[in-house]
Amino acid sequence: MMNPESNRNKNKEVAVIGGGIIGLCSAYYLHKAGKSVVVIDKGEIGKACSFGNAGYITPSHFVPLAAPGMIQKGLKWMLNPQSPFFVRPSLNLDFLHWLWSFSKRCTQQHTVNTQEAILDINLKSLALYEELHAEDALEFQFYQKGLLMLYKTEKGLKEEAKTVKQANRLGLNAKLLSPNELKRLEPNIDFDVIGAAHYPEDAHIAPYELLSSLRIYLETVGVEFIEQAEVTNFNTGSLQGDDIPANRSGPIKIVSAHYSKGAEKGLISADEFILANGAWSGETGKRLGLKLPVQAGKGISITISNDPNNKCSPTTFDCKTPFILSEAKVAVTPFNNEIRFGGTMELGVLADQERRGISPNRIKGLLKSAGRYLPAFRADNIDQSQFWSGFRPCSPDGLPIIGRCQPYTNLTVSTGHAMMGLSLGPISGKLVSEIITGSTVSVNLGPFDPNRFHSEEKIA
Incomplete structure (x- = not known):
């Protein structure tokens, strides 16, 4: 045989x-x-x-996931089933060791020690994206429209101001925007926020197109x-x-x-x-x-029509710049006649997360958050069965x-x-x-x- x-x-x-x-x-x-x-x-x-991520190319994201305050936020958010960050309890030894290692690194010193390396590798990748986009053999849209970080709270905006200041120190272009300045940048969309940070060097693509x-x-x-x-x-x-x-x-x-x-x-x-x-x-x-030491961080997203001529569209936004609803950790990305809402971070053992599928509470939390920042957003018209999920590979540092x-x-x-x-x-x-x-x-x-x-x- x-x-x-x-x-x-x-x-x-x-x-x-x-x-x-x-x-x-x-x-x-x-x-x-x-x-x-x-x-x-x-x-x-x-x-x-x-496949279904936000499509961001982000020199602006030079602060590691293991950052000061993440443990405190995680403990607080664990009490809210609709929170943007959730750690699913588990007795898996690999997972417990990962959490211990992660907690050790949520310090200001770790952030200071790693941010230059993270920024450098992001900038090198941005340059390579520009080269790939110029290749005749590859066909994908590349948009360098920047990225907006939107804030509803004084505390959040104050923290972002420190990141903007550090970005400028590291040679990255960034600045804070008042609501009026934000309106001048995006005149066709109404935001219910007190301010924003703008990182004009960031870019985005439609991931699956690439x-x-x-x-x-x-x-x-x-x-x-x-x-x-x-x-x-x-x-x-x-x-x-x-x-x-x-x-x-x-x-x-x-x-x-x-x-x-x-x-x-x-x-x-x-x-x-x-x-x-x-x-x-x-x-x-x-x-x-x-x-x-890699653990899965589940994220979810939904991509909907953003064509103003399509009467079936549940909601439309005439925006050019991707933005993040910062306190809610929700990313919003325009792709031609589509717009993608994505976010949440659910940490837990991969096999358990694969079995559980998408949590209805994560969906409700994301849609509810979008409505808080975007008065024109209509979550009741969105088919929740169309949500997608994927697993991000997270290291403890x-x-x-x-x-x-x-x-x-x-x-x-x-x-x-x-x-x-x-x-x-x-x-x-x-x-x-x-x-x-x-x-x-x-x-x-x-x-x-x-x-x-x-x-x-x-x-x-």
Whole structure:
């Protein structure tokens, strides 16, 4: 009887595990570097977290998720089922360790130590987006209309003023706007706010438009895609090629990866492996004996018609600039004749969140918040069944995890981007390519080193 795996063997120079924005950008830059690439994804390429997010490219977001006050806010918001931030209780040890590590980093010193690195990598990615948009082979709309942070409270606006001041210190253009100045910038929309901050260097795209274009291009140049296929195991060996037991120390090479695609089984052999499957990277890493501290942060969104000529539109806003309803943590993005409302952060064990689906309370909270800032918003006409959800991969220090991962000599990790996955897609892909080809890397990878959590593993 024929081995079912024998017809599914793939041999490439690089295997990319994960077909979201990080995986596709990695494949793009690796192909440009002359590498043969296969991309494997447990679902449909580009349809996970990359699909329904706000589409922001955000140099303005240089403050890490692990910021001062987040623990206090989280404890307060846990009492409100419609709050924008919710930590689902769990006794899962990995999750508890992540929360402990996160809480340690919610300090002013951590923010000061990391904001320059976060801004630098965002600006580098923005420049790469401009290059990608100029490529004839890729077709996607790129809008550099800036970003508005809207505030209803004096306390919130005062805190944002500090961020604006720090942005200016770091060389980023930003300023506060009064309600009258906001009206001059967006004359056709009424906001019920006391002020705003404007970051004119930010940009936005329609995420799936880019992902679709990347996939079409990559297929035409020979990059192979394997969808609906989950990596189930790895074959490893010493540098001499011998099989090596899991408990042996020293450098290890990944030889191949097994995957299942329905009833079919397959094997991918490659010289290099990229782990870039977002919120699932921690679980995949366990199959290699790794403890990647990545937890899933569920976000939701809904995209509705924003065409004033369409009488079926539940609500329309004639706006050009994306904006965030800051206290409510709701992002609002215009895309041609559509507008997307997205937000919330629900932290918890991934398997539990996948099983539970979208919480009705999260939907109610988002729609209620939108109405508080936007008097013209009509939530009662929105079909709530059309809400989408995705899982952001969150690291405990709020920084991406990018680089070689010990003890493996041919494994590069790119995950943990949280809400900045779309923003950092191009630079993350370019860094992966630079690591594998041995080129000079575009940014200092020290702050993003996957091995930075090893000391905490030993403590735990």
